Amino acid sequence: MKRRKVTAAASVALALAVTATACGGSKNDNGSSGGKKITIGIKFDQPGLGQKTPDGTYTGFDVDVATYVAKQLGYKASDIQWKEAKSADRETMLQRGDVDFIAATYSITPEREKKVDFAGPYLLAHQDVLVRADDNSIKSAKDLNSKKLCSVTGSTSAQNIRDTLAPKAQLQNYGGYSECLTGLENKAIDALTTDDSILAGYAAQSAFKGKFKLAGLKMTNENYGIGVKKGSPLKAKINKALEKMVADKSWQKAVEANFGPANYQYEPAPKIGNVVK
Ligand code: GLU
Numbered sequence: 001m002k003r004r005k006v007t008a009a010a011s012v013a014l015a016l017a018v019t020a021t022a023c024g025g026s027k028n029d030n031g032s033s034g035g036k037k038i039t040i041g042i043k044f045d046q047p048g049l050g051q052k053t054p055d056g057t058y059t060g061f062d063v064d065v066a067t068y069v070a071k072q073l074g075y076k077a078s079d080i081q082w083k084e085a086k087s088a089d090r091e092t093m094l095q096r097g098d099v100d101f102i103a104a105t106y107s108i109t110p111e112r113e114k115k116v117d118f119a120g121p122y123l124l125a126h127q128d129v130l131v132r133a134d135d136n137s138i139k140s141a142k143d144l145n146s147k148k149l150c151s152v153t154g155s156t157s158a159q160n161i162r163d164t165l166a167p168k169a170q171l172q173n174y175g176g177y178s179e180c181l182t183g184l185e186n187k188a189i190d191a192l193t194t195d196d197s198i199l200a201g202y203a204a205q206s207a208f209k210g211k212f213k214l215a216g217l218k219m220t221n222e223n224y225g226i227g228v229k230k231g232s233p234l235k236a237k238i239n240k241a242l243e244k245m246v247a248d249k250s251w252q253k254a255v256e257a258n259f260g261p262a263n264y265q266y267e268p269a270p271k272i273g274n275v276v277k
Helices: 008-022 061-072 087-096 141-146 156-165 177-185 196-203 234-247 250-259
Strands: 038-042 050-052 080-084 116-125 127-132 148-152 170-174 191-195 212-214 222-229
Touching: 038 061, 038 087, 050 061, 061 080, 061 222, 061 234, 061 250, 087 116, 087 222, 116 196, 116 234, 127 156, 127 177, 127 196, 141 156, 148 156, 148 177, 156 170, 156 191, 170 177, 177 191, 177 196, 191 196, 196 212, 222 234, 234 250
Parallel strands: 038 080, 148 170, 148 191
Antiparallel strands: 116 222, 127 191, 127 212
16 A cells, blocks of 8 residues: 655554554554555556546546445545556556556456466456458458457457467557557558457447447457455455455446446456456
């Protein structure tokens, strides 16, 4: 957790709190002492999942999940500091302690688990491609081998194309998926590839209405986890919060609110700890 600078008044308060604990008081460290902030990494350019709007608010399913989790950890929405976590930066941000946790369409993979820990999964998505509405040439992953693709550095989407799905494709990677959209529109690229959850959000944007469509390939399983620093006690607490979010129907409300407008056919809530291969 990030701490504010310790002021003289805060030091006194801290000393009193320590005394209270020593005397058997049971104040927990998430108590409402005021001023405590939590820093959470999200995407800023993925409508429906994590988006920073022009008026400076944050919306999307990841934002709702993160806000719910933060509340269970003892933080009000106003205690949250949102930070952009681009695909390629996520492990480093957690390792450096730049953020307390990351909820940013972050797939749980064995490779990433060497560097960070994951709570969840809290959503199951699948890699797909977004193409121009009149393009019917992509029927399977193999068809991508002759295409110009756009994706993002440090994503499973880019890695899967290179490693297994279509190693011969011409693949161009950017820092964020939204950077691929103009290229798709003006035919500099043939397709944008990443999770169907993300692509559905772009296709539904009013600026692109009727211009793009998903091919519907479901090429992989992407199990979204909440990333924390390796060994962090937050993992267990976040898993508890996610279980509660599903049980009290907040999860269902959040998927409907965020994916409904894009008509994204989301999978049912995953079981915590059950990563689908
Ligand atoms: N879920 C995939 C990943 O974690 C693709 C989306 C993203 O880049 O955030 O890499």
